[in-house]
Amino acid sequence: MVQKLIEISLRNRFVVLLAAAVLFAWGIYSIQQNPIDAIPDLSENQVIVFTEWMGRSPQIMEDQVTYPLVSNLQGIPKVRNIRGTSMFGMSFVYVIFEDNVDTYWARTRVLERLNYAQRLLPPGITPTLGPDGTGVGHVFWYTLDAKKMDLGEQRALQDWYIKFALQTVPGVAEVASFGGFEKQYQLVVDPVKLQYYRVSLMDVMNKVKANNNDVGGRKFEMSDMAYIIRGLGYVKSKEDLETIAVSNYNGIPVRVKDIGTVQMGGDLRLGIFDENGEGEVVGGIVVMRYGENADKVITAVKKKMGEVQRGLPEGVSFKVAYDRSTLIEAAIETIKGKLFEEITIVCIIVILFLFHWRSALSIIIQIPITISISFILLNAFGLSSNIMSLTGIALAIGVIVDNGIIMSENSYRNLSDWQNNPANKPKQP
Structure with a gap:
């Protein structure tokens, strides 16, 4: 032969x-x-279901979130294994599929089953899917070098400007933010004043939520002209929150500032991100989409960062913490x-x-x-x-x-x- x-x-x-x-x-x-x-991608073919319910203990998360999800996701075809993890305020469910299953087909099947499992969860709790990446999808890490900005401002810049810009790069599944403080308005109520004005804490919550909203009205016609009526009510400062009326006392409005104080603060943090022992920093992790070319994705991310750099405030720049393209x-x-x-x-x-x-x-x-x-x-x-x-x-x-x-x-x-x-x-x- x-x-x-x-x-x-x-x-x-x-x-x-x-x-x-x-x-x-x-x-x-x-x-x-x-x-x-x-490095070769040896991770399992999995879909991650993430559920957040802040303030709840791991046992409550296990009983009311993780267990119902794991029980109802077991009937999906071509599933090899399902694992659940519960922690403070968060639940993770890992649905492991067979190796020959298409990733996006698996995500579609999980979404279909989540529509059914949604009714078994507590009201207001919505599970979400993790990014369509893999265990080795963290291809690029960066931090912000901003000495003149506090951690809250840096995190706001990362979440509302840099993150959205980098997520438009082809091949990027997610840009995960880390470090800093997530800004929030914090209302510290005085229980004695609540009792004096006969206002419950639930009334305060409902009134604040109802007043932080824009509403639409009807069309008003006058002199052959039509005007759109709308009510502007979004909170833009602490003063807006302080003037919200929550009740009345003998015909006098009781405002938020009458029962407590409003301050700017940071959301609850479960950890910090320190760089080389020199202090806290804010940055992001670029997660590559499944099956993409890591070298091309990193090159495109660096090019986009150069464009984003021109729009950053003076004195703010990027620092590369991890770059897989060098390897x-x-x-x-x-x-x-x-x-x-x-x-x-x-x-x-x-x-x-x-x-x-x-x-x-x-x-x-x-x-x-x-x-x-x-x-x-x-x-x-x-x-x-x-x-x-x-x-x-x-x-x-x-x-x-x-x-x-x-x-x-x-x-x-x-x-x-x-x-x-x-x-x-x-x-x-």
Whole structure:
């Protein structure tokens, strides 16, 4: 079989060369399309369901949120396992699917089941899906260098400007903010004054919620002109909150400032983010979408950060805390260096032992063609270029070279035996 294949190849040299050229071109295209990452994605095919109910203990979260969700998500097809975790004010449910299941098909099935499980949860509690990323999707971390801004202002800048801008980058699933304080209006009521004015705490909550709202009215026509009537009621300052009426006492309105004080403060924090022991910082984590090219996503994020930088306040800049592209570029440079070294060594060895440049050329040509074909197979099986796959290719180059040298040496030996065989010598006339 092998001899027959060699005979066909020798008799159809141009077809073999054309096939090799086509495979090489296809391989170059596959190299450009293949996703590049530093580490292989060995995480499970999972969908995360996150539920927040602040102020509740882990036991309440387990009984009223986690357990109903886990019980009703078990009927989803192609599910391998379901895990639940409850903590203070938060619940996480991990739905593990089979490896061959499409990620977005799995997310759709989970959403369908959550519509049914929603009625089993406490009123006002809405579970949400986590980002469509993986366990190794945290490809880029950054912090804000803003010495003249407090942590609350930095967090507001991150949440309401930088985060929204970076989320528009193709391939980014989420930009998670960390550090700082989330600003909020805090109403500190005096229980003695509540009792004096005969106002309950629930009345205060309802009145504040009702007054922090814009309402629409009807259309008013006058002199052949139509005017849209609307009521503006959104709270924009502490003074707006303080003047909200919550009740009346003997015909006199009781305002918020009559029963307590309003102050600006930060939301409850479960931890802080410190950078190199120099103090707290605010920043974000860029989560890459499933199946994207990490190197291209990081490059696009850096380009977008350059555009966002022009709109930041004076004295505010970005600091890179973690950049996976440095490891990716190092892996690529390693495979390029090894490829150049092995090609050089092969040329020297073949020329020294065979003294024939055509034999050396035939061996060298095998290396780029074989490597390019390997990227075709990587794309076919949905694998990315990472440290593991590139290292395997680098190690396989030695096998390719050994095979070429052995075949060349074997061809020389057979030709020598054929030439030294008396039966093959031409007869004298």
